Amino acid sequence: MGSRELKKNVERARRRxxxxxxxxxxxxxxxxxxxxxxxxxxxxxxxxxxxxxxxxALVGFIGVLxxxxxxxxxxxxxxxSLNGDGVSESVAAAxxxxxxxxxxxxxxIRVNKYSRPGTPLKQVNGIVVHYTANPGTTAEQNRxxxxxLADTGETSxxxxxxxxxxxxxxxxxxxxxxxxxxxxxxxxxxxxxCCHPDESGKFSEATYDSLVRLVKWLEETYNLEPEDxxxxxxxxxxxCPLYYxxxxxxxxxxxxxxxx
Ligand SMILES: [Zn+2]
Numbered sequence: 001m002g003s004r005e006l007k008k009n010v011e012r013a014r015r016r017x018x019x020x021x022x023x024x025x026x027x028x029x030x031x032x033x034x035x036x037x038x039x040x041x042x043x044x045x046x047x048x049x050x051x052x053x054x055x056x057a058l059v060g061f062i063g064v065l066x067x068x069x070x071x072x073x074x075x076x077x078x079x080x081s082l083n084g085d086g087v088s089e090s091v092a093a094a095x096x097x098x099x100x101x102x103x104x105x106x107x108x109i110r111v112n113k114y115s116r117p118g119t120p121l122k123q124v125n126g127i128v129v130h131y132t133a134n135p136g137t138t139a140e141q142n143r144x145x146x147x148x149l150a151d152t153g154e155t156s157x158x159x160x161x162x163x164x165x166x167x168x169x170x171x172x173x174x175x176x177x178x179x180x181x182x183x184x185x186x187x188x189x190x191x192x193x194c195c196h197p198d199e200s201g202k203f204s205e206a207t208y209d210s211l212v213r214l215v216k217w218l219e220e221t222y223n224l225e226p227e228d229x230x231x232x233x234x235x236x237x238x239x240c241p242l243y244y245x246x247x248x249x250x251x252x253x254x255x256x257x258x259x260x
Contacts, residue, residue: 112150115158131241139164167206201242
């Protein structure tokens with residue numbers, strides 16, 4: 001572990017200890033303050049991003065003015081590269097820079113109309129958490145089920161990530177494409193399916209820890225807030241992920257665990 005990372009961990013532990021020492025009321029206030037600070041940071045980076053885009057557009061325009069009689073063509077190319085297919089710059093950048101951490105096992109399913117349509121994911125406004133509703137199955141089995149839909153066509157379903165009971169994280173669909181998991185929110189969210197040992201739907205400790213780690217990484221990559229992390233239940237009212245619908249305080253605890 002590098003000294004920078006060590007320092008970061010010490011800082012995080014200090015923050016957590018402080019947070020734990022607060023009363024419930026103070027905790028709520030602390031979270032709200034943190035969220036406000038993150039929003040400000042997001043706004044600042046958006047302004048900065050726009051400034052860079054403007055500069056690039058200006059450079060492109062000057063290039064055209066100085067052009068060699070192919071002005072229109074050059075302009076079109078510039079515009080395309082700036083805003084390819086309507087995909088927002090930040091999402092494209094995040095997807096491009098998205099070399100997943102080494103604890104994510106990339107095992108993509110085949111492109112097919114039932115589980116990986118290949119449709120571009122043009123914006124990421126949230127993360128949706130699910131449970132497999134299939135006690136005792138492994139991440140690999142659930143990934144194979146999604147892949148097998150290409151042959152069986154029995155239904156449309158998939159997920160960007162599946163987390164196993166042992167904490168394994170498998171990526172099934174690239175973050176530049178949509179997955180079929182969250183109904184109306186497929187077009188602007190990243191989905192995570194969690195395996196679970198029994199009918200209660202409660203995640204194992206290893207699954208929970210991997211989920212926290214994965215969500216924190218996605219929050220950072222896409223500049224999301226904890227309130228952008230939702231349950232399938234919050235989209236459609238479906239009892240998914242079951243345990244965290246039946247036990248709202250467990251979900252609230254999770255939302256706190258991804259803040260710090
Ligand atoms: Zn679900």
